[in-house]
Amino acid sequence: MECKGAAQWSSIIVSSVQEMVQEKIITTVPPRYVRSDQDKTEVTDGSGLNAEIPIIDMERLCSSTAMDSEIEKLDFACKEWGFFLLVNHGIDPSFLDKTKSEIQGFFNLPMEEKKKFWQKPNEMEGFGQAFVVSEDQKLDWADIFYHTVQPVGSRRPHLFPKLPLPFRDTLETYSAKVQSVAKILIAKMARALEIKPEEMLKFFDDVDSMQSMRMNYYPPCPQPDKVIGLTPHSDSVGLTILLQVNEVEGLQIKKDGKWVPVLPLPHAFIVNIGDVLEIITNGTYRSIEHRGVVNSEKERLSIATFHNPGMYKEVGPAKSLVQRQKVAKFKRLTMKEYMDGLFSRELDGKAYLDALRN
Numbered sequence: 001m002e003c004k005g006a007a008q009w010s011s012i013i014v015s016s017v018q019e020m021v022q023e024k025i026i027t028t029v030p031p032r033y034v035r036s037d038q039d040k041t042e043v044t045d046g047s048g049l050n051a052e053i054p055i056i057d058m059e060r061l062c063s064s065t066a067m068d069s070e071i072e073k074l075d076f077a078c079k080e081w082g083f084f085l086l087v088n089h090g091i092d093p094s095f096l097d098k099t100k101s102e103i104q105g106f107f108n109l110p111m112e113e114k115k116k117f118w119q120k121p122n123e124m125e126g127f128g129q130a131f132v133v134s135e136d137q138k139l140d141w142a143d144i145f146y147h148t149v150q151p152v153g154s155r156r157p158h159l160f161p162k163l164p165l166p167f168r169d170t171l172e173t174y175s176a177k178v179q180s181v182a183k184i185l186i187a188k189m190a191r192a193l194e195i196k197p198e199e200m201l202k203f204f205d206d207v208d209s210m211q212s213m214r215m216n217y218y219p220p221c222p223q224p225d226k227v228i229g230l231t232p233h234s235d236s237v238g239l240t241i242l243l244q245v246n247e248v249e250g251l252q253i254k255k256d257g258k259w260v261p262v263l264p265l266p267h268a269f270i271v272n273i274g275d276v277l278e279i280i281t282n283g284t285y286r287s288i289e290h291r292g293v294v295n296s297e298k299e300r301l302s303i304a305t306f307h308n309p310g311m312y313k314e315v316g317p318a319k320s321l322v323q324r325q326k327v328a329k330f331k332r333l334t335m336k337e338y339m340d341g342l343f344s345r346e347l348d349g350k351a352y353l354d355a356l357r358n
């Protein structure tokens with residue numbers, strides 16, 4: 001099958017942090033990982049603000065009696081936080097437990113097995129890192145595995161199709177289930193925004209719409225305050241559905257200038273608005289900066305599933321919102337143009353989205 005798309009995007013290949021930590025006892029972080037630019041001080045204690053991270057109940061969102069009040073909560077969450085926890089999403093907890101343990105197993109494979117899935121020069125998918133564009137760029141304290149799931153014709157032949165079983169089947173089922181959740185959420189967001197569901201869904205529901213996955217593995221670090229697991233960024237996509245794979249804290253989101261830890265809630269998804277949805281909603285829903293921090297004791301794992309419009313779809317603010325707000329806050333461009341611009345730069349907060357403002 002023709003393999004279109006992602007091949008032309010790349011990230012410079014870097015060494016595995018997991019391997020570095022396993023091979024020898026490291027007491028001092030190598031200079032390339034030291035991030036004196038990152039400020040870790042402004043973190044809330046978690047007890048106050050974290051308790052307020054909105055929790056959205058998908059059963060209520062879909063019930064005829066409770067829908068209106070839950071849609072109001074969803075609207076508030078997307079405007080004020082750009083993040084929410086999703087409970088009662090209908091995906092069986094035992095299936096999520098199986099998915100989590102198989103992801104853990106995948107990262108625990110011997111290095112020679114994992115090398116088969118390593119990034120190749122001038123490519124971006126597989127084990128490695130993303131957004132590394134220069135040899136002296138500072139690095140995140142993590143390994144990732146990034147791959148395209150949909151459209152099927154864009155899967156790299158040596159990655160998803162070659163994953164070991166039963167992991168491959170589990171990820172296939174997981175991605176389909178999460179895709180259904182994403183579509184329901186996007187339709188509910190349209191309702192919350194008082195626009196026709198088709199006006200939002202048309203970006204996401206054709207056969208070419210893109211889904212990709214990023215599994216993050218953050219090894220323990222002897223000097224956790226010196227490094228960053230994942231550089232502060234907003235997600236460049238439409239919608240992200242994240243599952244914390246183990247019960248180790250590390251995700252923080254920026255709220256009112258402070259970093260707020262998101263405590264793992266087993267079997268709940270963490271959902272966030274990405275830059276593309278901020279564009280489509282003409283800035284009404286916000287794509288919020290977040291980051292990953294690490295600790296000295298335990299590894300941390302997460303899996304992010306990204307939902308995006310098709311590669312040749314034009315994205316821009318929804319026309320009815322532009323009419324209502326009397327201004328188009330972002331430029332219109334195809335996803336291809338958008339992604340070409342994105343993958344040629346370092347990850348840097350919301351800088352790319354800012355460059356697309358009118």
Ligand SMILES: O=C(O)CCC(=O)C(=O)O
Nearest residue numbers: 214216235251292302304
């Ligand atoms: O590891 C996490 O909790 C966050 C992951 C994330 O933000 C991403 O993959 O974009």
Ligand SMILES: [Fe+2]
Nearest residue numbers: 233234235290
């Ligand atoms: Fe993210």
